Amino acid sequence: MTFDLSKIVRPKIFNLEPYRCARDDFTEGILLDANENPHGPVVEDSDKEFVLNRYPDPHQLEFKTKMSDLRNSQSLFKDQKLAPLSADNLCLGVGSDESIDALIRACCVPGKDKIMIVTPTYGMYSICANINDVEITEVPLIVEDNSFQMNTDKVLETLQGDSTIKIIFITSPGNPTGALIDIASIEKILSQWQSGIVAVDEAYVDFCSTGGSAAPLANKYPNLAVLQTLSKSFGLAGVRLGVTFTSKELSRVLNAMKAPYNISSMASNLAVKALSPESVQTMKKNVQDILEERKRVLKALTSMDNVQDTQVGGLDANFIMVRITDGGKGNNELAKTLYYKLATESGVVVRFRGTEYGCTGCLRITVGTHDENTKLIKEFESKLKELTA
Ligand SMILES: Cc1ncc(COP(=O)(O)O)c(C=O)c1O
Structure with missing residues (x-):
């Protein structure tokens, strides 16, 4: 069976003509075409850097090109001579959370289709599925050996046995597991399951010491969608910018489907700056710092x-x-x-994850700054001693 996107995306969405907005036609001149306010905004950003009374660019080509270049330059698959990622492979969302919802809405018919998740995993896949009246099939990760890897054969068998599953969400590195999923397992699913989309959520990929992004495979596997975000390594969670890397065909569909002006002028302006060579260097330096601190906190x-x-x-x-x-x-x-004592008595907030599959007794702890981590370690020890004395 070969992959046919028109059989996976809901027909009305597959055939959508994108809404042509005013800014698609002209961006300069006396702009009387979009019912904006010519007097300017009632509040300005302090540097008056943004043109706030005008609708933002619906396409963000500069950001998309820079992001593609960054991921091409880090590709683990250079020896395969794949077509490089370009702006046409990308769709932007208001954080990855919007990208997750968009994929589900594009592919799953409410009340009929399903998604698969491999648990324990990020909670938003289930929330978005429920909002869209889409059922969820779960296949647990392998927890017994502490690898938190996929049970690839079981995943494949379940996908191949249920034609209503339209998307599998694989979080790599995982949340709350912190484990990168073996790329060979992901490629096995990509090559042996053709009746849906393999969505690899790489929110944390820059923290993985081996650099493990599957994004450059978007031009090799038409059933791949890789989700990334500026919220983590780039430190821009408040900006709300998520990126989907996928085939040009699926990217066209996702772009046609999105609200025309979903990315604000401020978000796209900051996103472009985040990809300047200096900012990428800062990102890498911060990541290095976090990796060092991660070792110290863990120990x-x-x-x-x-x-x-x-x-x-x-x-x-x-x-x-x-x-x-x-x-x-x-x-x-x-x-x-x-967890509760740390938050209420020490002012240190971590996340209780003990009810997740394979995580009994577990706390998930974000690596903070050196001083924050020092305080965490001190308070953790003292509160735990109080509780077990
Ligand atoms: C695995 C995973 N995906 C996506 C997100 C959401 O990212 P964004 O801030 O881009 O919506 C998170 C946030 O914690 C996450 O852990």
Whole structure:
């Protein structure tokens, strides 16, 4: 069976002609075409840097080209001589959260189709599926050996046995697992499952020491969509900018479907600046700092009593997971109480993840600045001692 996008995307969406907005035709002159306000905005940004009374650019070609160039330059697949990523391979969203929702809306008929998730995973896939009245099939990750890798054969068997599954979401590096998913497993699914989209969510990919992005494969596998975001390594969570890398064919559909002006002038302006050579250098430097601190926090926490002496999952993201134990076993009550005391008495907020599959007793801890981490370590030890005295 060969891949046919027209059989996966809902027919009305596949055939959508994108809304032609005023700014598509002319961007200069006396602009009386978009019912904007000629007197200017009632409030300005402090530097008056943005033209706020005009609708923003609907296409963001400069950002898309720079982002493609960045990922091409880091490609792990250079020896395969793939067609390089270009602006036509990209669609932008208001954070990856919008990109996730867009994929589900594009492919899944409400009340009929399904998505697959490999658990434990990021919660928004299920939320978006529920909002869209789309069922969810779960195949757990392998947790017994602490690898949190995909059970690839089981995933494939389930995908191939259910023609209503239209998207599989694979988080790599995983959240809350922190584990990069083996690219060979992802390629196996891409090549052996042709009746849906393999969405690889790479929100944390820049923190992975081996650099593991699947994005350059978008011109090799027509069923691949890779989601990235400026919220993590670039430190721009407040800007809300997510990027989908996919085939030009699916990208055309996603771009036709999105609201014409979904990315604000401020977001696109900052996003372009984030990709200047200096900003990319800063991003890399900050990532390096976080990786160093990650080691220190992990070592300190896992050497405490009542904490499992290894982290849970992988070390490929800007957070770690540790398991709070009692009598050698993960203990949710202790973990939850510790989490609560840390937040309310120490002012240090981490995330309780103990109810996720394979994560009993686990807290997920984002790596902060050096001083924040020092405080975390001190308070963690003192509160845990109080609780177990
Ligand atoms: C795996 C994963 N994907 C997507 C997101 C959302 O990213 P954004 O801020 O771009 O919406 C998060 C945020 O925590 C995440 O962990």
